[in-house]
Structure formats: structure tokens, C-alpha cells
Amino acid sequence: MKTGDLINMLTTNIEAVDHRQVSRTLAAAVAGGAVIALGAALIMLGGRSNIRSDEALAFLIVKLTFAVAVTLLASVYLTRLVRPGVHWRGWMALVGVPFAGIVGLAAISLANAPALHWQAMFMGDEWLECLLSIPIIAIIPFALVIWAVRQAAPTNLRRAGALAGVVAGGLSAAGYALHCTADSLPFVAVWYGGTIMLCTLGGAVLGPRLLRW
Amino acid sequence: MSTNEEELKALMTAGLDGDAAAYRALLERLSRHLRSYYRGRLTRVGRGSFEAEDLLQEALLAIHTRRHTYDRAELFTPWIHAIARYKLIDYLRRINSSRGDVPIEDVGELTSRADHDEVESSIDLKRLMARLPVKMQWAIQYVKLDGLSVAEAARRSGMTESAVKVSIHRGLKALSAAIRPEQKS
Structure with missing residues (x-):
């Protein structure tokens, strides 16, 4: 084929292009993922029962704030990253801020508690459930976000995959928070933070395979 | 800012708004830049102008089908360079060539050279x-x-x-x- 013939074909009867399409598709995928993650957590695991106490409510808010902050920061960065040639390295560090925040809070809480309680604070009664639930609930939101990223043009597939993992892990953690009764900051730092990292790692491994174009 | 950047960006923006003549002018200019870029890069791995034309056509289709990812608030040259480079690295990986063969180049380098010597690609x-x-x-x-x-x-x-x-x-x-x-x- 001659390149001139290809150009003829591509430029015949073109339509105007909506430049907001990229962010709109990604936003729709994140919103859809949020509905699925919250719904899956409430239907499969059930909402937490003791929400009436102030302490339980405070912990629910901390968990949700962490998960939502992670999701939003990663989504905004991902929206930039899927456009070729657009970068702002600062965002990479910014996505780490909620993680640093929760680890800081966990350290303060540990410093104010006797060492005897530390193990209970870290492990709670439901660490295994958390470890399994967050990655499992993250699968469908991850697929949605990957689908949206594929509609754009990521040029760093590993990083885009990793960020899709962060978004999916964050959404899933928000859903799981509605069920989880382990009210300790070290628990949230290790098991919420850790499982989101696990999703990030999974995304980084799958990204180059799922996102090529 | 180079005149190339300004001219190409103007053509791209008009093309995105549905101006076919501007869009054709853009793709014609880009094909000359990409031809020169890919020929230069592929010579280093022992491939010739036919493979370069294949890769150029692959890149043009990618540019066309992904043109909605160009953000008008940003410069055009980095966008086109990122796509050209992504397609080059993807090609080198396909032929099992090391990525080390891709030199770190200046973003403006792509649009500073042109090659009019078209050959027919192997794509049917x-x-x-x-x-x-x-x-x-x-x-x-x-x-x-x-x-x-x-x-x-x-x-x-x-x-x-x-x-x-x-x-x-x-x-x-x-x-x-x-x-x-x-x-x-």
C-alpha cells in the first residue's frame, strides 16, 4: 500500500473529535467501578452492624477517606498518563501521600499504646478476610478501568497498568470499609495499604500485556 | 517554540474540528517526518526503507484512531513524538531487538527532518x-x-x-x- 493512499482513506469524510472523550470514559469507568465495589461488598459481605457508636463511625470515615483519596489521586494522574507526551512527575509522589498519611497515623497510634496490644492492633480478627476481599472485589473495577485506558493511548504500559491497579484497589478498599469492623489504624495501614499495593503490583505485571496498541 | 510546532498544532486543531484539508496537510507532513525518523532508527538494527514505510503506516493509523487523546492545551510535538517512539519501541520488541538501540532523542528532533522518498509498504x-x-x-x-x-x-x-x-x-x-x-x- 502507498502511504498516500492510506492518507486519502484516513482524511476522507472525517468527523469532528470530542477532546473530552478521554476523561469522560475514564470517569465513567471509575464511577461504574465504585458502584460495583460498594455493591459487591454490601451484598457479599454485608454492612458493618455496630455503626452507631462514635468510634466506629470515626474509623469508617478514616478508612473511606484513605480509600477515596487514593482512588481520586490515582484517577487524575491516570487521566494525564493515558495521553501521549503529557507527564507531570509530581503526581507519582502525590499518589503516595495518602499512604504516608495512614502510616503516620498508625505510628502515632502505636506510640500511644502498650507494646502488648500491638499484635492485636496489627492483626485484628479479620486480616485474612481483608487480604482476600480487597483484591477479589477489585477485579471487576480493574477490568473496567483497563477497558477505559485501552480507549486512550498510554505509552508507559507498566505505569498505566500499575495506576489502574491503584484505582481498582482504592475502590475495592472503600467498598470493604463498609463491612470491616477492625477499628485500628495499624490494621488499616497494613491491610488496606498492603492490599492496594498488591493490586498495584498486579496492574504493573498485567499492564504491558493488556494495554498494547 | 519552533515554527513546526505552531504550524503542526494549528493543522491538528483544525483537523480535530473536522477540517479535512488541514488534516490531510498534517498527515502528509507527519508522514515525511516519520519516514525520516523511522529510516534513521531502523538502519541501526539492519532494517531498510520498506520496513520503515510499514512502521510509518502503522503509526499513521494509530495517530488517526487515537487523535482524540491529543489535549489542545498541550504542545503537539511531544504528543506526536511519544506515539512515534512508542510504535518504534513496540516494533523493536516484535523483532526481538533490544530497546537499548533506541537513543534518547530530543522531542523536537522528529519534526526537524523530513523524507519525501516514498516506497510502497508490504501492507495489503x-x-x-x-x-x-x-x-x-x-x-x-x-x-x-x-x-x-x-x-x-x-x-x-x-x-x-x-x-x-x-x-x-x-x-x-x-x-x-x-x-x-x-x-x-
């Missing part, structure tokens, strides 16, 4: 088209190759106008994927 559009679902083939044949209006194509194929548009969009994306040969492992 008719053969690639034959692999698409038949509705996509009709839509692309009528509207993009025969130059019929979307309304006329809809009448002839019995599809709705929006189905014709969707078929063109999906068909070109499918062509863009098919033009890229499978990875040799």
Missing part, C-alpha cells in the same frame, strides 16, 4: 479489510474509500447513520490492530 489493505466483520468493511469501503456520504452509505448498506459511524470507528481501530503483526516470540 484489501487483505486486512477482508478480516473485518462485513459491516465494518462496507462502512469503510463506502465512506472512507469511495467517498460517499454517511447518509448514502447508510442507505446502501441498510444500516443507520450512527451504525455506519460506529462501524467506521471500530473498523479503523481493528485495522490499526491488524496492521501490527503479532509478536515473534
Whole structure:
């Protein structure tokens, strides 16, 4: 084929292009993922029962704030990253801020508690459930976000995959928070933070395979 | 800012708004820049101008089907350079060549050189088209190759106008994927 013939074909009867399409598709995928993650957590695991106490409510808010902050920061960065040639390295560090925040809070809480309680604070009664639930609930939101990223043009597939993992892990953690009764900051730092990292790692491994174009 | 950046960006923006003449001028200029870029890079791994033309056509299809990812608030040169480079690295990986062969270049380097010496690529559009679902083939044949209006194509194929548009969009994306040969492992 001659390149001139290809150009003829591509430029015949073109339509105007909506430049907001990229962010709109990604936003729709994140919103859809949020509905699925919250719904899956409430239907499969059930909402937490003791929400009436102030302490339980405070912990629910901390968990949700962490998960939502992670999701939003990663989504905004991902929206930039899927456009070729657009970068702002600062965002990479910014996505780490909620993680640093929760680890800081966990350290303060540990410093104010006797060492005897530390193990209970870290492990709670439901660490295994958390470890399994967050990655499992993250699968469908991850697929949605990957689908949206594929509609754009990521040029760093590993990083885009990793960020899709962060978004999916964050959404899933928000859903799981509605069920989880382990009210300790070290628990949230290790098991919420850790499982989101696990999703990030999974995304980084799958990204180059799922996102090529 | 170079004049190339300003001129190319103006053409791109007009093209995104639906100006076919500006869009054609853009793709013609880009094909000369990309030809020079790919020929220079592929010589280093022992490939010639035919492979470079294949890669150039693959890149043009990618540019076309992903043109909605260009953000008008940003410079155009980094966008086109990122796509050209992504397609080059993807190609080198396919032929099992090390990425170390890709030098770190200046973003402006791509648009500073041009090569008019066109050769025919090994890509057979008719053969690639034959692999698409038949509705996509009709839509692309009528509207993009025969130059019929979307309304006329809809009448002839019995599809709705929006189905014709969707078929063109999906068909070109499918062509863009098919033009890229499978990875040799």
C-alpha cells in the first residue's frame, strides 16, 4: 500500500473529535467501578452492624477517606498518563501521600499504646478476610478501568497498568470499609495499604500485556 | 517554540474540528517526518526503507484512531513524538531487538527532518479489510474509500447513520490492530 493512499482513506469524510472523550470514559469507568465495589461488598459481605457508636463511625470515615483519596489521586494522574507526551512527575509522589498519611497515623497510634496490644492492633480478627476481599472485589473495577485506558493511548504500559491497579484497589478498599469492623489504624495501614499495593503490583505485571496498541 | 510546532498544532486543531484539508496537510507532513525518523532508527538494527514505510503506516493509523487523546492545551510535538517512539519501541520488541538501540532523542528532533522518498509498504489493505466483520468493511469501503456520504452509505448498506459511524470507528481501530503483526516470540 502507498502511504498516500492510506492518507486519502484516513482524511476522507472525517468527523469532528470530542477532546473530552478521554476523561469522560475514564470517569465513567471509575464511577461504574465504585458502584460495583460498594455493591459487591454490601451484598457479599454485608454492612458493618455496630455503626452507631462514635468510634466506629470515626474509623469508617478514616478508612473511606484513605480509600477515596487514593482512588481520586490515582484517577487524575491516570487521566494525564493515558495521553501521549503529557507527564507531570509530581503526581507519582502525590499518589503516595495518602499512604504516608495512614502510616503516620498508625505510628502515632502505636506510640500511644502498650507494646502488648500491638499484635492485636496489627492483626485484628479479620486480616485474612481483608487480604482476600480487597483484591477479589477489585477485579471487576480493574477490568473496567483497563477497558477505559485501552480507549486512550498510554505509552508507559507498566505505569498505566500499575495506576489502574491503584484505582481498582482504592475502590475495592472503600467498598470493604463498609463491612470491616477492625477499628485500628495499624490494621488499616497494613491491610488496606498492603492490599492496594498488591493490586498495584498486579496492574504493573498485567499492564504491558493488556494495554498494547 | 519552533515554527513546526505552531504550524503542526494549528493543522491538528483544525483537523480535530473536522477540517479535512488541514488534516490531510498534517498527515502528509507527519508522514515525511516519520519516514525520516523511522529510516534513521531502523538502519541501526539492519532494517531498510520498506520496513520503515510499514512502521510509518502503522503509526499513521494509530495517530488517526487515537487523535482524540491529543489535549489542545498541550504542545503537539511531544504528543506526536511519544506515539512515534512508542510504535518504534513496540516494533523493536516484535523483532526481538533490544530497546537499548533506541537513543534518547530530543522531542523536537522528529519534526526537524523530513523524507519525501516514498516506497510502497508490504501492507495489503484489501487483505486486512477482508478480516473485518462485513459491516465494518462496507462502512469503510463506502465512506472512507469511495467517498460517499454517511447518509448514502447508510442507505446502501441498510444500516443507520450512527451504525455506519460506529462501524467506521471500530473498523479503523481493528485495522490499526491488524496492521501490527503479532509478536515473534
